[in-house]
Amino acid sequence: MTVAQNVSQSARYEAEGAELARFSRLFYERGWMPGTSGNLSVRLSGDTADIALITASGRDKGELTPGDMVAVQAETGDVLHSGAPRASAETSIHAAVYRTTQARAVIHVHSPYATVMACRAADRERLSTLVFTRFELLKGLGLDAAERTAVPVFPNWPHVPRIADEVAGHLSRGDRCPPGLLIADHGITVWGSDLAQARNRLECFEAICRLLAIGVG
Ligand SMILES: CSCCC(=O)C(=O)COP(=O)(O)O
Ligand SMILES: [Zn+2]
Numbered sequence: 001m002t003v004a005q006n007v008s009q010s011a012r013y014e015a016e017g018a019e020l021a022r023f024s025r026l027f028y029e030r031g032w033m034p035g036t037s038g039n040l041s042v043r044l045s046g047d048t049a050d051i052a053l054i055t056a057s058g059r060d061k062g063e064l065t066p067g068d069m070v071a072v073q074a075e076t077g078d079v080l081h082s083g084a085p086r087a088s089a090e091t092s093i094h095a096a097v098y099r100t101t102q103a104r105a106v107i108h109v110h111s112p113y114a115t116v117m118a119c120r121a122a123d124r125e126r127l128s129t130l131v132f133t134r135f136e137l138l139k140g141l142g143l144d145a146a147e148r149t150a151v152p153v154f155p156n157w158p159h160v161p162r163i164a165d166e167v168a169g170h171l172s173r174g175d176r177c178p179p180g181l182l183i184a185d186h187g188i189t190v191w192g193s194d195l196a197q198a199r200n201r202l203e204c205f206e207a208i209c210r211l212l213a214i215g216v217g
Pocket of ligand 2: 110186
């Protein structure tokens, strides 16, 4: 890489990292990323489309800076720069989503209502589903409100790559998968064409889970 390319790549990392930090602070302030939980990533574009930036592991998600982002190979999660902070423990799940969908941004949070439903709908030994239907908010997920949509609920295996393998297997089989998934007793992961779309979808998922949690529907 030439010096000019290096400078331009650093500027992109800085700008995308600042966006990740801004979104992360928003979710933290809503109480959706308590106690260092949650992680976000964005897939770069153009000649760097094979790269994603992801939040470092174990950091306070309300106080991230661009220096807290780690460059990884988008579809494998392999870390690209030695000496970088440790990438999120859930990087393999982000990579599974990038490998099997058109997503360019992935958000994982421990938002309260999605987590309630991820506990209630869980099987814990195998994939289960939470059915969404009727709510107008389904249109915010790009879904038809008249249809039943099965949101997958994956077991929260201690070895995260096992969750990632199951996510990739599921997403590569289904052509009508919603743009999000639940992890039993854990939280929710949502994706979109950019961070703004992923955030809008996450808000719809959380609002629908709230309706289900309080017994509507
Ligand atoms: C304190 S939360 C436990 C890990 C987790 O579920 C999470 O979302 C954050 O993991 P990361 O490695 O991305 O900080
Ligand atoms: Zn988590």
